[in-house]
Amino acid sequence: MDAVEKANAERQRKWVKDQKIGEGTYAVVYRGRELSTGRKIAIKKIKVGQFKDGLDMSAIREVKYLRELKHQNVIELLDVFSSKTNLNLVLEFLDTDLELVIKDRSLVFLPSDIKAWMAMTFRGLEFCHRNWILHRDLKPNNLLIAADGQLKLADFGLARDFADPGYKMTCQVITRWYRPPELLFGCRYYSTAVDIWSVGCIFAELMLRTPYLPGESDMDQLKTIFRALGTPTEEDWPGHTKLPDYVPLGQFPKTPLRDLFTAASADCLNLLNKCLVYDPKKRISAKEALNHPYFFALPYPSHPSKLPKPVKKESHIIIEEVEGNVDFSGPGPGVKANPPNKLKRKLSDDESEGKRSIARRLDFGQRGSS
Template identity: 45%
Template sequence: MDNNNNNNNNNNGDAMIIGDGQSRQQQQQPPMKRVFTPFQPCRSADCYKKLQTINEGAFGVVYKAYDKETGEIVALKKIKMEREKEGFPLTSVREIKVLMELKHPYLVDVKEMVFSDKSVFMVMEYIDHDLRGLMEAIKKPLMQSEIKTLIHQLLSGVKFLHQNWVIHRDLKTANLLYTNSGELKIADLGLAREYGSPLKPFSEGVVTLWYRAPELLLGTAIYSTPIDIWSVGCIFAEIISREVLLPGSSEIDQLDKIFKMLGTPNETIWPGFSKLPLVKNLNLIPQPYNNLRSKFPHITDLTYDLLERLLTLDPERRITASEALEHPYFTENPPPRDPVLMPHFPTTHKAS
């Protein structure tokens, strides 16, 4: 059950708890970087002309469109209302709230909300690619310097969300957009939640299976920012290898793949592991070896070290976004590529 407990009242410089909100390191809470725009009348959806369908998911349909008044190309997300019996979808309320209040270069920008007689639309900046589709479309792997730029941008956006008490809860390559200006944008915040200290229970069924942290798979309802960091580690590995790191077919299979890759947890490497809700239901076969390195034999030692820290089994010991941005991986040669020099690609959105 989700309990909303944000920390808008904690702007007095009190120490915030990072990680899962229990015994992790403390640091001073940064000032809130929220944007509260003055009320403006909502325009009609008729101000936009749809050009093509870009994507359709559980929570909405996204169109490429243009503003009839300015000619600006935008992404127009129609919010699905058909399944709602009691008003506006809660997931959409959360996404709109987060994206309208939090502005950052590596978060997709929401411009306004528009309405028609029976539909509600979110107007966002139009971006040519999602990272998953782009990696499937391009023929050659990204250069090391380009991967560093993408991961640095991703961690910067994730750090910003976490500093502002927001967990994304569904980071994956399909939810990351890439502009032809060389910028990565975090999108699809329908599952995002504000969190607080102390932590309260949240929904367990979050994060797409292949990117889901082991503590979620083991049934914890008390979690925080480390679940996003695990997803970043899976994304990092996927960008390097151009294939999904842990493509499980079920929750049990996902856990099996994680433990075969990283070793079976115990109380020594993950204090409290045995007390997680679903551990008693598992017949765990001890596998003491971490096989992550054998999956990536050609990466540098620093690349491997960052990847391993992102994919640490114990969420208390998993690196934070702030710590990851200071990792020496980003200062070893080759350095991250300047975004203006990042490659440009033909759009991967097919007309439909």
């Protein structure tokens, strides 16, 4: 046994698989524990043999970016080891997700609760963006929640770096209901604004308790967006008619957000509107969002430990993390918040590797509970 095999075997012995709790097309997830401490962990076993060209790119991405991102609002990758022909990711164990919280009608959300979830989402995303990483699949079931209430960004299988602004990227990313209009129109050069649009859709979903923009196809997704926010003009969004997949889809009037979000504060609606601006260049950044008056006005964000959580089987979230983009029935209240399309996990034009230095972790302390 050479040094590499020996080191791998030593890492493998640190972790114990206790129970299989989920299986997707390309991975099996186990609940486990650390042998020395008994700490709960999750082991995500990637089925390497499933791929003709070796290891799936999503597994490489997940390992690459999670090894670089250490932040309280990003899921922690504890270890990686190989076993036979499989790659095993050891992740911190997180027992629920934001989608389950939203769909549990026994839970009552206070404005301070929504503010806390949004603050933690923006903190995690700001850290990713500050370190030149796009998530590219933000949605409620990729926002996991720890036992102490901390929300963490997870599933980095579609993430990539964006250090080179002239590099062509795929537009086939981000689950449809959370995908911004520029990607639906085939834009291949984009940046952090695509993640911000997704966060805006999640923000709206937290207030509505149902997906905000549930399109049934890519074209219907655009129509759904335009019906909600009005058809963009060249003044609103210069150059959008020149995008590769642009097609005119009719004229829809702009409906004020206040008509739908009747209970929201003025600051809340202002931030939501800044996330859902058509022109990506004018969309708010995660850093700017964290300094928005919404987060500094009463009521202050709830403390994470005080946030509502569903009582459920702990296995569900892990299954969701594996399944990622599963087919579900059509949209509507109480329906799974995933559109009926699968994203391609292997992205041929997205494989540039770049060196990034990881900036030190910011401490956005909680401002108090209500």
